Amino acid sequence: xxxxxxxxxxxxxxxxxxxxxxxxxxxxxxxxxxxxxxxxxxxxxxxxxxxxxxxxxxxxxxxxxxxxxxxxxxxxxxxxxxxxxxxxxxxxxxxxxxxxxxxxxxxxxxxxxxxxxxxxxxxxxxxxxxxxxxxxxxxxxxxxxxxxxxxxxxxxxxxxxxxxxxxxxxxxxxxxxxxxxxxxxxxxxxxxxxxxxxxxxxxxxxxxxxxxxxxx
Ligand code: TMP
Numbered sequence: 718x719x720x721x722x723x724x725x726x727x728x729x730x731x732x733x734x735x736x737x738x739x740x741x742x743x744x745x746x747x748x749x750x751x752x753x754x755x756x757x758x759x760x761x762x763x764x765x766x767x768x769x770x771x772x773x774x775x776x777x778x779x780x781x782x783x784x785x786x787x788x789x790x791x792x793x794x795x796x797x798x799x800x801x802x803x804x805x806x807x808x809x810x811x812x813x814x815x816x817x818x819x820x821x822x823x824x825x826x827x828x829x830x831x832x833x834x835x836x837x838x839x840x841x842x843x844x845x846x847x848x849x850x851x852x853x854x855x856x857x858x859x860x861x862x863x864x865x866x867x868x869x870x871x872x873x874x875x876x877x878x879x880x881x882x883x884x885x886x887x888x889x890x891x892x893x894x895x896x897x898x899x900x901x902x903x904x905x906x907x908x909x910x911x912x913x914x915x916x917x918x919x920x921x922x923x924x925x926x927x928x929x930x931x932x933x
Contacts, residue, residue, distance in 0.1 A: 725755075725808040726928055727849070729819035731896075732857035733889050734879050735867030736909040737916060741857065742817040744917045745924065749813055752930075757807045760817035761795065765802040768795035776875040785831030792823050793841045800849050808849070820846055821854060821896050821904075826878065829892030830885045850903070853927050855920055856893050857909035861886045864909075 728745070730738045739760070746758040762772040775783070775791055783791065796819075807814050820842055827833040865886060868879050897904040905923045909916055924930060 723811050725810070725812045725814060726853070727804070727808060727814045727816070727851045728924065728928075729816045729821070729851040729854045730857060731818060731821045731825075731854055731893055732909060733859070733861065733864045733886055733893070735864035735869075736857035736859050737867070737913065738817050738857055740913060741855075741909075741916055741920055742815050744913075745920055746815045748917075748921060749815070749924075749930065755807075755810075755812040757803065757812050757814045758817075759799070759803060759814065761799060761819055761822065762792055763795065764799040764804070764816070767798040767802070771795040771798075776877050778877055780877060780880045782877065785827045785833035786837065788831065789823060789827040789833045789838060789841070792827065793845050796820070796823075797845050800846065805849055816851070819851060819854070821856075821893065824896060825889050825892035829895070830881075830888040852903070853924065854897075854900075854904045855923060856897050856904055856906045857916070858890065858894065858906050859909040861890055 730742050730745075732738055742758060742760075746756045750756040761768070762775050763769040771791055771794055775788065775795075804814050804816070823838055823841075824835075828835050828838050861883065865879065865883075894906060897906045905927070907916070907919045907923065
């Protein structure tokens with residue numbers, strides 16, 4: 718094999734509040750890294766210093782602090798910085814990037830649940846994300862009540878989105894499932910219910926089936 722020449726792979730994890738994405742992203746990164754592969758574990762909004770600064774504006778404060786359109790633009794300012802400074806350089810040098818949320822969260826939170834025009838979001842995807850679309854998107858699905866109950870235990874100052882109403886979270890869940898239906902090659906829906914090990918095994922089975930993980 719031609720060392721260092723192959724572009725890395727990009728995996729995103731998505732879902733509503735309290736689905737356990739962050740824990741699962743970390744476990745997946747550890748497992749992929751165990752073979753000696755370079756793995757970059759990151760998150761959105763955030764992942765680069767500039768994007769982390771923007772994150773504070775988005776996840777703190779009152780639920781109505783921003784309109785859905787303003788939120789979309791802030792998310793995309795953060796995303797662009799994250800792509801330019803962290804994601805694209807990592808993929809270029811052959812690293813695997815595991816991202817806790819990515820563009821589907823904007824479609825679901827700001828678009829489907831928040832009411833920002835899909836035409837705006839699609840235009841931003843095309844110009845700002847471009848070719849840096851995930852190779853695989855794992856959508857962790859669970860009933861809204863169970864997710865919010867889990868999330869309530871650890872919100873802290875970052876509870877802005879969790880404080881939106883029940884209807885918002887139902888629309889979110891439906892939106893993620895709809896994305897997966899429309900893009901079955903990129904997306905896989907997994908149940909986030911059950912213990913952490915069981916969910917981690919479900920995720921690993923999908924990653925192994927869809928991406929070349931053996932003999933790396
Ligand atoms: P987290 O709780 O998974 O770290 O994500 C922070 C919050 O940001 C979460 O409530 C979802 C929200 N979010 C959006 O609304 N749109 C986006 O594009 C992203 C990446 C996150």
